[in-house]
Amino acid sequence: MSTIKIFKDSEANSIFIEDANGSQFLNSLQAYISQSNLVFISDLAKQIDIVSNAVHTDFIDNNDNPYVGDATSICNQLNAIFQSSGTPTNNVPVITSPLGINLTEGETLNYELTSDYGVGYEWDFSSVSGIVNVEGNDRKIIGGSSLAAGIYNIPVKVINYNGEDSEVIVLTIANPPFANTKSINFVQNDYLDATASILSSVLGRSGNGSGTSDAWTISLYFKLGTHTGGSKQTLLYFGDSDHNNGGHIWIYYKGSEQALYFEYGSSNNYLRFKTPSSTLSVGSWHSIILTYNGGQTGSSSGSINNYYSRFGLWIDGVSINTTNSNNNYGWSSGIDSDLFRIGKRGSGNDWLKNNCRVDELAIFNSDEGANVSNIYNNGVPFDLSTLASKPKHWIRMGDGDTYPNLQDSGTEANCVFVMNSMTSADIVNDVP
Secondary structure (H helix, E strand, C coil): CCCEEEEEECCCCEEEEEECCEEEEECCEEEEECCCCCEEEEECCCCEEEEEEECHHHEECCCCCECCCCHHHHHHHHHHHHHCCCCCCCCCCEECCCCEEEEECCCCEEEECCEECCCEEEECCCCCCCEEEECCEEEEEEECCCCCCEEEEEEEEEEECCEEEEEEEEEEEECCCCCCCCEEEECCCCEEEECHHHHCCCCCECCCCCCHHHCEEEEEEEEECCCCCCCEEEEEEEECCCCCCCCEEEEEEECCCCEEEEEEECCCCEEEEECCCCCCCECCEEEEEEEECCCCCECCHHHHHHHHCCEEEEECCEECCCEEEEECCECCCCECCCEEEECCCCCCCCCCCCCEEEEEEEEECCCCHHHHHHHHHHHCCCCHHHCCCCCCEEECCCCCCECCEECECCCCCCCCEEEECCCHHHEECCCC
C-alpha cells in the first residue's frame, strides 16, 4: 500500500502533496470519487488529474495520521482544505514577508518568504554572491556572509494559477562596529613587508614634485619600547632599494638623541627633519601624522626653506617645530617604489626593537594637513572610512587579520603586509 500525504502549509497558504512521484506545493485543487469509490484529485487550472484511482485509506496528514472516514467523507475533508487555499479564478498571490533585510558585514542571512496564495517561487540571485535556497524549501534563502557592506537588490516572484506578485527584497549590509583591539609588536629582526609598486602613484613620484598630484599623508600610532639608546629604529621606509643613492621616505627613531627623524631623498641628497628630544615617551602610544604637499624638494640653496615647508609633522595632534637640515640642498629626483617596509630600513637593518609597537597605519594620496584634527580624533582611533577624505590604504595592524598577512582596509584595499621573522604572538592586545 502506498500513502499520499496531503495537508495545507499555513505559511505558504498552499497544499502540500507527496506520493510515489515526489512532493509539490499546489493550489486550485478539487477531490472527487468514482462510482467504485476510488479518489481522484484534479488540478483545475491545468485540467489534469494529479491523483487517480486512490483508495481512500491511503491518505495521511502532515503528522502521518490517516484521514478518518469512508471515501465520501475523506473526499469532503480534502475539498475543505483545498477550498481554503485558492480557486482557479480568485486569490492572486500577495507577498506578506518584509521586503527589507538588514545585516552586518560577516553575518549570515536566514530569511523566509511568506505569501498569501503562493504556489511557485522564483528568485534572482545574479547581483549577490553566496546566497542560495534552502534545499527542499524554495521560500527560504541563506548565506551572504561574504558580501561586502552595501545595498543589494534581490528580485523575487510568487506565482499561482491566478497571477503573480513581483517584488524586490532590499538587502542592506552595514559595516561592523569599529573596534581597535590589536597592534603589532617588534623585536630585533622583525619587520613587515608589502609590494611597494602598489603605492607608486601615492608615495612614489617621477621627478622633483609636480604639485598636488604628488601629495600624500602618512598617519600611524607608535609606542616606543624599553630601548632608548643606540642605533636608529625604522618606523617606515618607502622607496629605492639603494638607500644611499636612491630616493626614499624614511621615518625613524634615534635612541641616542631620543628624537624622531624624517628623511626625504637619498643618503647623499636629502631633507632631514628632527623633533625635539623626548617628544616621544617610552611606553606610551603616540599619534604621528606626516604630510607632503607635492611641491619641489631640492636643488637650489636659495629655496631650501621652501623645500622644508613642503612637509608637516604632527605628534598627538600638535604641529612640531622640527630642526631641519639638508645635504646638497635636498632631493630633486623621483621616489622609486622598490621597497615598502615597517620595522626595517631598505636593504640595511636599523630595526625596530625591544617591543616597539605600531598600529593603524593609514596612507592618503593628498595633503591632509588641514584635516589633522579629524584624523587624530583626540588620540582615539576610529573608522577612517567615515572621513570625507578617505585613506587609500589603511592597515589595521591585527584587527581582522590572520597571521602572517595584514590586510588593507583602505579604498584601494590591495596593499597586504607580510610579517617577517615573526609569529602570531606578535599580534598583541595593546592599542592606543
